[in-house]
Amino acid sequence: MTDRIHSLPSPSIVVTLALLLCLALASARSDEPHWIRISTSHFSVVTDADQNKGRDAVVRFEQMRTVLGQLLVRNRINLPEPLDLIALRSDEEYAKLAPIRQGHTIADASFFIPGEDRNYFVLNLSKEESWRAISHDFALLLLNYNYPQTQAWFDEGFAQYFASLRLDNKQGQIGGDPESFIALLGAQPWLPIPDLFTTSPGISASRESSHHTLFYAQSWIVMHYLLNQNKLPETGTYFDLIQNQHLPVEQAIQKAYSMTSAQLGQAVKDYLHSLTLPPPVTEKGKQPSARGAAGNQALAVTPADQIGSSVEKIPEAEAQALVAEMSVRLPERREPAMQELEAITSQPKTDNVIARRGLAWAHMEKKEFDSAVEELGKGAELAPKDPWLHYYLALVRHGAAQTSGHRTQGLPNMIQDLRLVLSWDPEFAEARSMLAMAELEGGGVHAAMDSMRAAILLSPRNQTYLLNMAQIYMAGKNWDAATAMLNRLKISPDPQVAKSAREQLEGLPMLKKYGVLPQAEAKPQPEPEKQTPQPDEEAGADHPEQPPAQPQPDKRAIRFLKGKLIVVDCSQAPSAILTVSAGTRLLKLRTENYKSLTLIGADDFSCEWRSVPVAVNYRAGGKADGELVSVEVQ
Numbered sequence: 001m002t003d004r005i006h007s008l009p010s011p012s013i014v015v016t017l018a019l020l021l022c023l024a025l026a027s028a029r030s031d032e033p034h035w036i037r038i039s040t041s042h043f044s045v046v047t048d049a050d051q052n053k054g055r056d057a058v059v060r061f062e063q064m065r066t067v068l069g070q071l072l073v074r075n076r077i078n079l080p081e082p083l084d085l086i087a088l089r090s091d092e093e094y095a096k097l098a099p100i101r102q103g104h105t106i107a108d109a110s111f112f113i114p115g116e117d118r119n120y121f122v123l124n125l126s127k128e129e130s131w132r133a134i135s136h137d138f139a140l141l142l143l144n145y146n147y148p149q150t151q152a153w154f155d156e157g158f159a160q161y162f163a164s165l166r167l168d169n170k171q172g173q174i175g176g177d178p179e180s181f182i183a184l185l186g187a188q189p190w191l192p193i194p195d196l197f198t199t200s201p202g203i204s205a206s207r208e209s210s211h212h213t214l215f216y217a218q219s220w221i222v223m224h225y226l227l228n229q230n231k232l233p234e235t236g237t238y239f240d241l242i243q244n245q246h247l248p249v250e251q252a253i254q255k256a257y258s259m260t261s262a263q264l265g266q267a268v269k270d271y272l273h274s275l276t277l278p279p280p281v282t283e284k285g286k287q288p289s290a291r292g293a294a295g296n297q298a299l300a301v302t303p304a305d306q307i308g309s310s311v312e313k314i315p316e317a318e319a320q321a322l323v324a325e326m327s328v329r330l331p332e333r334r335e336p337a338m339q340e341l342e343a344i345t346s347q348p349k350t351d352n353v354i355a356r357r358g359l360a361w362a363h364m365e366k367k368e369f370d371s372a373v374e375e376l377g378k379g380a381e382l383a384p385k386d387p388w389l390h391y392y393l394a395l396v397r398h399g400a401a402q403t404s405g406h407r408t409q410g411l412p413n414m415i416q417d418l419r420l421v422l423s424w425d426p427e428f429a430e431a432r433s434m435l436a437m438a439e440l441e442g443g444g445v446h447a448a449m450d451s452m453r454a455a456i457l458l459s460p461r462n463q464t465y466l467l468n469m470a471q472i473y474m475a476g477k478n479w480d481a482a483t484a485m486l487n488r489l490k491i492s493p494d495p496q497v498a499k500s501a502r503e504q505l506e507g508l509p510m511l512k513k514y515g516v517l518p519q520a521e522a523k524p525q526p527e528p529e530k531q532t533p534q535p536d537e538e539a540g541a542d543h544p545e546q547p548p549a550q551p552q553p554d555k556r557a558i559r560f561l562k563g564k565l566i567v568v569d570c571s572q573a574p575s576a577i578l579t580v581s582a583g584t585r586l587l588k589l590r591t592e593n594y595k596s597l598t599l600i601g602a603d604d605f606s607c608e609w610r611s612v613p614v615a616v617n618y619r620a621g622g623k624a625d626g627e628l629v630s631v632e633v634q
Helices: 002-007 011-031 051-071 091-095 130-146 152-162 181-187 193-197 214-228 232-243 249-257 261-275 316-327 331-345 353-365 369-382 387-404 411-424 429-441 445-458 463-475 479-489 495-514
Strands: 035-039 044-047 083-088 110-113 119-124 171-174 297-300 310-314 558-569 576-582 585-591 598-600 612-620 625-633
Touching: 035 051, 035 316, 044 051, 044 316, 051 083, 051 130, 051 152, 051 171, 051 297, 083 316, 091 119, 110 130, 119 130, 130 152, 152 214, 181 214, 181 261, 193 214, 193 249, 193 261, 214 232, 214 261, 232 249, 249 261, 310 316, 316 331, 316 353, 331 353, 353 369, 353 387, 369 387, 387 411, 387 429, 411 429, 411 598, 429 445, 429 463, 445 463, 445 612, 463 479, 463 495, 479 495, 558 585, 558 625, 576 612, 585 612
Parallel strands: 044 083, 083 119, 585 625, 598 625
Antiparallel strands: 035 044, 035 310, 110 119, 171 297, 558 576, 558 612, 576 585, 612 625
16 A cells, blocks of 8 residues: 555646646647737737737837828828738748739738728738838828828838838837938939929839839938928928919929029038038037937837727637738739638638628629629628628629619618718728719719718828819819819829810810710620520510610709708609799609609608708709609708
């Protein structure tokens, strides 16, 4: 018995073994994928890294936003497109997602994917300060949303200046040489300032091949000079003279800066020389200037430990779907990402709305609208209140109408979807623009104008929004405003916008006279696919019916009336007659089917409406009657 007791392990050994087993299990669990979302006031990051690294990444974006506000002298910074941050913990995971260029994964520590509906920044957290690799793109993005239209030198100079930013937990340092520009500027003759200010390097110029050219270096030092000499107000005057008053560059420089272009160029060269001087010697005990020898400037930022944040765990399938939803936007990653999304949706336990909307987006890119609607319908069964789901439901209707050239199907539902999206994100400019054009199609000119104004305020450089506003002006017969806007856009840097503006200017006289624009040249339509006849069709094959005559478009002008809906007569349902008063006028407006009437401001038509303020669009029949086009309940 004694021998048996002695043969048992001692309690200390048992405890030690248990601890080692627990540590091994904990280590194994730490290596397993785990995803969290860390959110601050303006940003959120989805990451598989630990909480500290993920929080550090999102805090840097908050601090960058603060610095941009200081440089642009803006108390408010617009972010009119949702911004998604994905941060990966290892080189291996990052390499699976990074863009491929010339057969190789890009070497940058982060990358940027722009989009019309949202923007993505993807970071490799295994690299130190990975956020700095996208600081240039981040600056251009926020500049687009928060500063009026400028010239290429200004945008690139500002972004390069911002790319020198260094951050710690309490302050930022900005103004250093981001890409050895000082050496380049000392080795080559400079471009004359008028040439610099009129150069357009174009989107095709890649960072790898062109950011060390003289244009970028000189743009950087000019912006360095303007910012550090507090000359942004004069620069705003310069752009007003160039873009609105159409003065020549030399004359605009003289009036804005009170010096010739040659004098401005010399002032910038003198400023560069001052940056290369040794730092000033300070008396013992005195603080050095905020600007160092290389022009560095200290900027106050909110300390990292004072930036509030929240953390939530994300189920594995949802995290995989979020990553794949991003990857479908890279053409070289699209097919594997779609396979990942299809694998997620194939299992009831992992199926989720994120995967469904990711597949829907990919189908919309291919103009496979029916497939997109099918995916969104299945997504709605899983999460009917998901705002992105409602945005894509509106987007697929918009895309189908643009592709076919027909009216938008389900217009009231589209308007309702967009309003739900804007209740989630009131600053979503693209949703506001889509809402404006849907309201215009429904006949709500005034509502469309209000929505489009809001979109333009949120994204002032978007030329398409300005073109849309010109169309709204024309629909409201505000000819002077429409003409002014189109004249401005006919020289737009966007060639498609410029072409459309010129065409609409040419068609304005006809629109004023006849109420319609000239018909565009008809595009050849592909022959419809032959359908397999159904049994009831085969029975009449010997006596084919003549195709029905195409209905002729109603060329009567659409009129607008704002007044009070007195009563609705539904005695001949589904047709209805609405009696509307406006001052001394009393109109009887008819709709053949009130169930298909375009409504704005109400979910359903009601035969019980009485004394309701309305705005109606209609085609006049006689002096006191007409055919309804739309009703906006106010």
